[in-house]
Amino acid sequence: MTRTAPLIEHVDHGQLPCLRVTLGDAELVVARQGAHVMSYRRGVSAAPLIWLSPEEDGVKGRPIRGGAPICWPWFGALARNPADVQATYTGAEPPQHGLVRGVEWQLDAIDETESAIELTFEAPSDLPNWPHLVNLQLRVRLDDALHLDLTTTNKGDTALPLSQALHTYFRIGDIHQAHIEGLDGTGYLNTLESWEQKLPQAGAVHFTAETDRVYLGVPDLLAIADPVLERRITLETRGSTSAVVWNPWIDKAARTPQFPDDGWQEMLCIETANVLEDRIVLAPGKAHTVGVTLRSTTLD
Numbered sequence: 136m137t138r139t140a141p142l143i144e145h146v147d148h149g150q151l152p153c154l155r156v157t158l159g160d161a162e163l164v165v166a167r168q169g170a171h172v173m174s175y176r177r178g179v180s181a182a183p184l185i186w187l188s189p190e191e192d193g194v195k196g197r198p199i200r201g202g203a204p205i206c207w208p209w210f211g212a213l214a215r216n217p218a219d220v221q222a223t224y225t226g227a228e229p230p231q232h233g234l235v236r237g238v239e240w241q242l243d244a245i246d247e248t249e250s251a252i253e254l255t256f257e258a259p260s261d262l263p264n265w266p267h268l269v270n271l272q273l274r275v276r277l278d279d280a281l282h283l284d285l286t287t288t289n290k291g292d293t294a295l296p297l298s299q300a301l302h303t304y305f306r307i308g309d310i311h312q313a314h315i316e317g318l319d320g321t322g323y324l325n326t327l328e329s330w331e332q333k334l335p336q337a338g339a340v341h342f343t344a345e346t347d348r349v350y351l352g353v354p355d356l357l358a359i360a361d362p363v364l365e366r367r368i369t370l371e372t373r374g375s376t377s378a379v380v381w382n383p384w385i386d387k388a389a390r391t392p393q394f395p396d397d398g399w400q401e402m403l404c405i406e407t408a409n410v411l412e413d414r415i416v417l418a419p420g421k422a423h424t425v426g427v428t429l430r431s432t433t434l435d
């Protein structure tokens with residue numbers, strides 16, 4: 136008889152303790168470091184939805200290449216963030232993508248039923264050079280889809296500005312043939328050229344070179360159409376109107392750590408974000424949740 140109720144196992148990926156959750160034909164692996172979704176697949180023979188670099192060997196404290204890194208309390212280079220976000224950090228060398236992807240989160244709760252399982256992780260509260268009182272939780276829910284929800288609660292007595300992203304790496308069949316639907320008509324900043332001038336997206340997003348863009352005014356349903364793997368991955372987002380679209384292409388893949396030289400051909404990132412004009416300013420006592428639900432359907 137096929138087991139349908141969730142099964143949780145403790146497994147290691149290199150030096151990283153992880154939880155592997157199996158539910159029906161779905162399998163999800165989450166590392167405690169960074170509350171980082173490492174992999175997610177549905178169907179034993181299907182390609183994973185989420186791309187994990189084959190060179191990722193799990194070194195403690197080092198950012199994981201692939202999966203779904205959490206960028207928080209800022210996204211990207213701190214110097215590219217609004218001044219109020221920059222001012223929240225008091226150190227000299229701000230790490231790229233914030234402070235929580237290389238640290239161990241605590242597993243707070245496991246809630247399960249016959250058809251769903253939810254893991255709740257909490258980030259450590261004492262982050263270096265970041266003197267603010269917050270509670271940061273990630274809920275990872277697996278049912279007939281995968282749902283990620285990151286909630287920040289301001290426990291301090293002053294307003295807290297922050298930027299963030301669920302930096303999801305997706306597995307695709309071929310970057311030359313996959314495209315992104317849902318961004319037609321939105322504006323984007325090309326971070327490889329000018330961060331100043333907003334350019335209009337016309338039609339679907341196709342990839343022909345290194346791509347690193349911040350889309351603003353993004354709707355809450357995006358999709359990756361993948362004719363090679365004959366599927367469409369949909370992203371339903373919550374609490375976000377910005378998205379970062381990234382593929383390193385040849386040269387940047389070669390200089391990116393734990394990234395195989397040809398890995399750029401089978402991945403792309405759509406990062407559900409709150410960046411630039413979409414950053415969050417949390418009043419004392421208030422909470423904000425940014426979230427995404429991922430599904431895969433057959434490409435019609």
Ligand SMILES: O=P(O)(O)OC[C@H]1O[C@@H](O)[C@H](O)[C@@H](O)[C@@H]1O
Pocket residue numbers: 198211231232302347348379381391406
């Ligand atoms: O190498 P990192 O820190 O994981 O960042 C990977 C990429 O993350 C993306 O979000 C950025 O837009 C890229 O510019 C960056 O290269």
